[in-house]
Amino acid sequence: MTDLTPSELLPKVAICIPSGDMVHADFALSLAGLVNSTPPMETPVISAKSSIVAQARNNAVEMAQEFGADFIFFLDSDMVFPRDTLAQLLAHGREIVGATYVKRTPPHELLGAHLNPGGPPDPSGLLEMRHLPTGCLLIHKSVFERLTRPYFRFLFDEESGHIIGEDYNFCDRAREAGFQVWCDPKLSFEIGHIGSQAFHLDVALKPDAAEEGPEGQPPEP
16 A cells, blocks of 8 residues: 555545536535535546446546546435545545445445455455445546556456456456555445336236335325
């Protein structure tokens, strides 16, 4: 781990949001709470809209670099998080640190992979990760100074026949460059991944539909 200098105790943090044309209302409320609770420092909010998430992340990094940001803080527009999320991550003093979460669709698998499963825990309480999703990830500028562009890219794995996401590929390249990827397990239990579900007519035609309302509640009178 590289020690951060005292001048970075109140760093410039660019909050980078890759998205389409719209974001979730619950995300907007979480973002408002976070911005209002952030200690007095420069925290511009960068909206990087693109239909290709890797390109949106690359554009966000470039805009953050033009601003002179010390940290790039990725928050995806389908996340909810505590007001002190940024403060929690900054307090760790790591170049790459974030939180993990589950997929939005069943079976809701946990995203990311622990680097040393079964190994002794780090004294800091953080988990060193092989992969970590980028929906809630704080990255120091030094990481991008060492990596080549594009920083985020999709990769086709010929052996498995699968596409490796831009987030996992970024983690692989960052670790190859000498950085460690850390996960805050406490924060991971405090954030959420917003999903969506379509309800079809057969839901209303089920025999017990008249006896129960939404989420198992009594029907409306």
